[in-house]
Amino acid sequence: MTNWRAVIVGFLVATVLGLFGLALPGVGQLAAGLVGGFVAGYMAGGGLGRGFWHGLLAGALGGIVGGLLIAVVVGLTGWTLGPVGGLVSGAAGLGILAVALFVSFVMALESAIAGAVGGVLNPDPDRAGRGGRGGRDAY
Template sequence: MTNWRAVFIGFLVATVLGLFGLALPGIGQLAAGLIGGFAAGYIAGGGLGSGFWHGLLAGAFGGIFAGLLLAFVVGIAGWALGPVGGAISGAAGLGIFTVAVVVSVVMALESAIAGAIGGALNSGRAGRSEPQRY
């Protein structure tokens, strides 16, 4: 079962670190995706498979968010430039969609790998949100 709390926390970690990572283009976003995926996998616990799944979801949501943000910025720029800008913005839409898909896949895969490591390090937890009592 998916621990949406873990996915959301991993997504937030990746998003916030990605914003700070803009100071180091490429490397900053890579590190943000890895740390966010690790956080999602570790919080979810349950081993490699569970960590992989939760890291994958956190990274995919991060990629979708980045793609939507990029599309929004280009749409606003096209709207501000009038009909010609709208035509240019519309033509650029296919390229934006392609970039968004590639970014989503890369972020999802790197986060999934880091999530698997996090899940393996916290394999005894099995996705519980409260401490185990003996």
């Protein structure tokens, strides 16, 4: 079963670090995806496969949101430039869509690998705040 809390937290970590990572283009976003995927995998715990899955979801979510933001900006820019701008914007949008899909794939893959490492390092998901026996209720 998917731990959506782990996926959302991993996505938020990757997003925040990605904003700070703009100071180092490329490297900053790569590191943000790795850390976000690791966090998602570690929180989900349960081993290699479970960590991989949660890291993959966190990275894919980040790529989809990033692609949608780029599409909105290009669409609004074309809309403000009138019919010719709309035509140019539409043509550019197809290229941007292809780039956004590629970036989403890369972000999801790197996050999945980091998530697998996180999942291996936390074989007991109850200790990562998922509920159950961990925390105050263990006594």
